[in-house]
Amino acid sequence: MRKPIIAGNWKMHMTVDEAKAFVQEVDGLVPSADQVDTVICAPFTHLSTLTELVQERPIAIGAQNMYFEEQGAFTGEISPVMLSSLGVTYVILGHSERRQYFNETDELVNAKAKAAHQHKLIPIICVGENLEEREKDETKEVVQKQLIGALQGLSSAEASASVIAYEPVWAIGTGKSSTAEDAGDVISFIRSIVEDQYDQQVASAVRIQYGGSVKPENIAEYMAHPDIDGALVGGASLKPTSFLQLLEGRS
Numbered sequence: 001m002r003k004p005i006i007a008g009n010w011k012m013h014m015t016v017d018e019a020k021a022f023v024q025e026v027d028g029l030v031p032s033a034d035q036v037d038t039v040i041c042a043p044f045t046h047l048s049t050l051t052e053l054v055q056e057r058p059i060a061i062g063a064q065n066m067y068f069e070e071q072g073a074f075t076g077e078i079s080p081v082m083l084s085s086l087g088v089t090y091v092i093l094g095h096s097e098r099r100q101y102f103n104e105t106d107e108l109v110n111a112k113a114k115a116a117h118q119h120k121l122i123p124i125i126c127v128g129e130n131l132e133e134r135e136k137d138e139t140k141e142v143v144q145k146q147l148i149g150a151l152q153g154l155s156s157a158e159a160s161a162s163v164i165a166y167e168p169v170w171a172i173g174t175g176k177s178s179t180a181e182d183a184g185d186v187i188s189f190i191r192s193i194v195e196d197q198y199d200q201q202v203a204s205a206v207r208i209q210y211g212g213s214v215k216p217e218n219i220a221e222y223m224a225h226p227d228i229d230g231a232l233v234g235g236a237s238l239k240p241t242s243f244l245q246l247l248e249g250r251s
């Protein structure tokens with residue numbers, strides 16, 4: 001039985017003060033960690049404050065990106081060592097906005113995924129097709145290539161511990177969510193690729209989220225699908241009330 005995982009991706013939103021106020025508002029209202037893994041993926045500048053604030057609380061903190069080297073002359077980058085030393089436990093890798101605006105390739109996502117596991121960070125590996133690819137009926141081909149590229153060389157234990165997020169690019173921030181049936185089909189396909197690459201045990205352990213215009217009103221439809229284990233949520237994770245409602249709608 002896989003535990004649900006609901007992750008808010010704040011993207012480039014909120015000041016540190018707003019982030020503190022958010023955590024104070026949800027404090028005491030987040031379900032216990034044995035029911036759901038609750039994750040907030042915040043900007044780098046907020047991580048130190050947030051990891052301190054959520055101590056002893058059922059909220060984990062994630063980063064939205066990182067570099068794969070441990071240290072060195074990489075101006076502007078953040079390493080896995082820096083993240084894990086703060087108590088950060090998750091890191092989003094290969095988000096479509098990183099792929100689109102910052103030229104992230106499958107090879108880079110793979111190097112980052114390996115580095116994340118070496119430093120005990122759980123990668124949330126994002127895959128998904130854009131509108132043009134969907135219209136050309138290339139969804140599965142695109143997702144398969146991204147997924148195989150990202151998992152290259154990861155051990156069975158590392159693959160099992162990873163989280164995969166299927167986020168069709170055309171559904172991100174547009175209000176046009178994929179139907180639960182369509183999302184479920186692609187996610188079942190993703191699980192079958194994991195089985196091909198590893199085995200049935202890894203495929204049934206890995207958690208796969210849906211992302212793309214998830215809101216309190218539609219989360220339950222996605223969570224009802226047996227292969228969907230959670231959601232990666234942008235816009236609807238920015239307000240405490242809505243975030244708490246997403247957590248309530250998890251099952």
Ligand SMILES: O=C[C@H](O)COP(=O)(O)O
Pocket residue numbers: 009095167171172173174175211212213214232233234235236
């Ligand atoms: O990482 C989250 C996704 O990009 C979804 O964003 P959204 O919920 O605002 O559509």
